[in-house]
Amino acid sequence: xKVVEIFASIQGEGKHIGKPTVFVRLSGCNLECxxxxxxxxxxxxxEMTVGxxxxxxxxxxxxxxxxxxxxxxxxxxxxxxxxxxxxxxKYHTVLETNGTLYDKFVFDKVDCVSFDVKPPSSGxxxxxxxxxxxxxxxxVKIVVSDEKDFKFAKRMLKxxxxxxxxxxxxxxDIKWIAEKVIEEKLNARVLPQLHKIIKVK
Ligand code: SF4
Numbered sequence: 001x002k003v004v005e006i007f008a009s010i011q012g013e014g015k016h017i018g019k020p021t022v023f024v025r026l027s028g029c030n031l032e033c034x035x036x037x038x039x040x041x042x043x044x045x046x047e048m049t050v051g052x053x054x055x056x057x058x059x060x061x062x063x064x065x066x067x068x069x070x071x072x073x074x075x076x077x078x079x080x081x082x083x084x085x086x087x088x089x090k091y092h093t094v095l096e097t098n099g100t101l102y103d104k105f106v107f108d109k110v111d112c113v114s115f116d117v118k119p120p121s122s123g124x125x126x127x128x129x130x131x132x133x134x135x136x137x138x139x140v141k142i143v144v145s146d147e148k149d150f151k152f153a154k155r156m157l158k159x160x161x162x163x164x165x166x167x168x169x170x171x172x173d174i175k176w177i178a179e180k181v182i183e184e185k186l187n188a189r190v191l192p193q194l195h196k197i198i199k200v201k
Contacts, residue, residue, distance in 0.1 A: 001053065001078035001079070001082070002045035002046070003025065003027065003048045004044065004045045004046075005025045006023065007022070008023075008062055009021060009200050011066060012195030013114070015112070015163055016066075016092075020062050021062065021094075022057050022060045022065050027045030028042065029042045029070045030074060030098075031124045033098075033123065033124050034122055034123045035169050041070040057091070063090075064093075065093050066096060068096040071097065073103065073106070080103070080105050083106055087109050093112070094110065094114055095107075096114045096116070112137055112139060113135075114140075115134060115138060115140050116140075116141050117156055118143075119142055119143055119149035119152050121145040121149050131160055136162060140160050142156060142164065142166055143167050144166050144169065150177065154186060157188060164187070167193065174190060177190050178190045
């Protein structure tokens, strides 16, 4: 599989925020979000076997693994093997995905699917029909950068059966989002990107 990087850091997003985590960043993406902060992962990467990836993960001696990208679901055959192996080794796994692709085996196998619903400011769209595939263990992340995104997120909340995290886009004011959520009494969690605040990878 094509791997951009494997590194240890703190989980900076979502309901597992703050946990020490090994990140496995896979190469390739089928979207071009306007504010993408991992453009370097959209191509290239080093060819590794699933066994080599698991070997690298093991070296870090951390029990949480986040498979991210790019879009990891593009390498489906190897991804299935990877989540199966990590599951067998009792790792806690989070899969970050851009909400355009689905696979029952992978979605069932990981401990948390972190499913992005792309807002208008991204210039892209997720497949919101896939939301019904999510389970209580999963989460939806919506990046909010302006009023239009916020209104979009508010509409989406009615269709989402799992925990929703609203996250400011780079530069957006998280206080403004939090105040709007309180004012409109929305059932969503407002979270920053912790790794950016504490300036770790
Ligand atoms: S889906 Fe993720 S990796 Fe792909 S372009 Fe959007 S933000 Fe970047």
